[in-house]
Amino acid sequence: MTLRATLLAATLLAGPALAQDSITLGMVLEPPNLDPTGGAAAAIDEVVYANVFEGLTRFAADGSILPALAASWEVSEDGTSYTFTLREGVTFHDGTDFNADDVVFSLNRARAEDSTNAQKALFAGIESVEAVNPTTVKVTLGQADGAFPFKMAWGDAVMVGEESVADLATKPVGTGPFTFTEWVQGDRVTLTRNEAYWGEAPALATATFKFITDPNAAFAAMMAGDVDAFPNFPAQETLPQFEGNPQFKVIIGSTEGETILAMNNAEPPLDNVKVREAIAHAINRQDLIDGAMNGYGTPIGTHFAPHNPDYVDLTGLSEFDPERSRALLAEAGVSDLTLRLALPPPAYARRGGEIIAAQLRDVGIETEITNMEWAQWLEQVFKGRDFDLTIVSHTEPLDINIYARDDYYFQYADPDFKSMMTLLEGTTGPDARSEILKSAQEKIAGDFVNGYLFQLPKTGVANAKIEGLWENAPTQANDLTGVRWTQ
Template identity: 60%
Template sequence: MKTIKSIIGGATLLLAAGTAALAARTDLVVGIVLEPPHLDPTASAAAAIDEILYANLFQGLTRIGRNGEVLPALAESWEVSDDGRTYTFKLRSGVTFHDGTTFDAEDVKFTLDRARAEDSINAQKQLFSAIDTVEAVDPATVKITLSAPQGSFLYNLGWGDAVIVAPESAETNKENPIGTGPFKFDRWAKGSSVTLVKNPDYWGEPAALEKAEFRVVPDAAAAIPALLSGDVQAFPQMPAGDALIQIESDPRFVVAIGATEGETILSTNNGREPFSNIKVRQAIAHALNREEIIAGNGSGYGTPIGSHFSPANEAYVDLTGTYPYDPAKAKALLAEAGYPDGFKATLKLPPPPYARDGGQVVASQLRQVGIELEIIPVEWAQWLEQVFKNKDYDLTIVSHTEPNDINIYGRDDYYFNYKNPAFKEVMNALEATADPEKRIELYQTAQKIIAQDAVNGFMFQLPKIGVWDAKLEGMWENSPIQANDLTDVRWTD
């Protein structure tokens, strides 16, 4: 009998130990659709970089919170001069980069001067255009003087493109990123995953997770079995396809349909014929059936938009009626533009389902009015090189996930090739205005200008379809910025 008791007692101990181990889980595998081209958020427009590294590994003076608010980050506080041109930041003390080097005011000066330099490769260089001087007053104080007041300055500093980097490691961040965040870089298995581990020397509240692996899972065919088997425990933006209904009924998972800043558009090369003709662009706008595109975009979710602005923003104007779906009107406009029999063009589609699946629907709709599209699938790196950088395209479909980024329509060298002095005037006024009501008015004017000009085919706001293990807490339901912030994520019992 003594032997039996010992065995039973041992089994009880083993069961208790197993339960404790499950309760204490500290690793997480996060599924992402796109692999980043590299790991430096200050050197690329690719959202996939920020989705892994923003707030987790790299930090800025400020940061954007889960509700879109501006929060302190490496700057613990700041003061603004009465004329709105001088910002004095008090930096946090005791902060070090992951390689052990000290963070101080010189790193801030280096980062901002580098981002706004003439030879800067920062994809959002425009964010820093209002900066006149950056002064390291002392190791814990930075004074930034603007050439004119900028109402969005603190918000701009919270973008991933404005994270602080050290001169010692800036040139090697593409392969070996060094930041100040709660996680540090462990390894990049190219084509597969990026792994971060807990930073034991973090200046703030330590992360609950010891390790986070961001695994590339490009489509529903791979995502569904990975989720159901437990190989991947969280998809902040899941390519679920038709299987979402099945997942929603499974109590093991949380399904959160949230909002993003992702304006999904039929991007148009306004500098290339025949798209330089506004009647052609108006014809395309009338040929697009938004509801049908949303139904076939890979998820079936999305909010119709008529301009480049998020419906979640208080300044949003519903302009979907500017060019309502009207194939007959589209054909008439093409005839007026000199294309009574239509024309042929190319449609380059990057990997996400909203582009590949939605592109098939768009091509079908344009075919009905006489526009024959050759669909060209491209990988994300090819899209960045051919379309975004070299403007070698007719049409493409992409979701612009940067926050409040309507200002891109005022950039001379942007890949849309759109030029409108009146729009630029509105953007200049917006930059100089801090009054909230006036800013809303200017944002609404800007929306109306690009809607009337049919710069792009404005289709829908990309939904955030988050799916994760029901025992996880702290995941973001919405995406006010292109990030998967894991700083507050933890496993519950």
């Protein structure tokens, strides 16, 4: 017994030592590919943003914009050109040098006519990109854009090398502090510390992203220690069990994720604003938050984050009012309506879909629910626009401008709204920009473009000895650069 006790003690002591430089993170969704410049799924950035790939600028944990591959930049007096000074001694993971030519290639590729970049609009204002010398790049814009450093911080704007770009989807090569090691599809992605990194070396030597879709399995994996942290934990109803356990810590924050009941505005009867308004009034947001999110989440009445200083509370415009909903359907001449409701894998969508289906049924609208895997949802709903209703959280920061896109999946693209976004692009004064953003929120809320549900919370669980995980999510990322184990 003494020998067994000694061996057990040695094993327990050895466990933390082995974990000091490695971590396993749980994720609900597996990315469809690993190229943030060629895919729309948030799960891509959750793996590679700030870890494998870097941009000229980057988001900090508090949402501020920091220098990244650009050490600094200068703006012309008229605001139409940005001159970036690049860091020296930076190499891609394949050993090739990073320089101004790579910036020219990356930005021109992103804005090209045949670009597959999911956020191509970020680059629409660029007129030219010039390599002044190996460490200096000049970007000329068609008009002043005070938000350009913000746009360059998105995962879609990371720098890539022409030598490796063809295989980024399965073999990502960036400049970041971690290199890609392997992707076991259906299971995990593993990253390894980049020993040639230009910046401060991360404390972690390896990081594994484990894909666990089922909330019950996520809970079991955390309790068993199969994963060390789950930054976006899908089983909020079990959080009290972690809060009472000193081995864990629960990390509650906010995200940029506006969770919406998206409607296909181009297809009848949803092309009728009265029908869209009727749907909005049929939804009891608090019941949805309680039932699908275990009480976590902030009600929203437009596509804007409540923590943003320019947010306008418009929840009253689409308050729960089933009698109003029935009256609007009658005014629209709509009866015996059945709509297709496409639900992607996240728990908020699957659980929320069942609740919303019941609420719509109460006002006379039936739904045909289809549960889709993420790849199917991206292909049929996001790309194909073949749907009536869907539930999804838009996690990109300050993304109200998506409503101005002609080919966006909910097919709104109102001319007056597009004019607002054009005006916003050319406005640099903070007060003027604030007024435009407030008017834009009111416009889409008044047009009942979508059903605005709640701001997605960031409910994380981690081993109590881990520090450095983001509390809030200013962008869709699991930034590991500051993550470490404590003693």
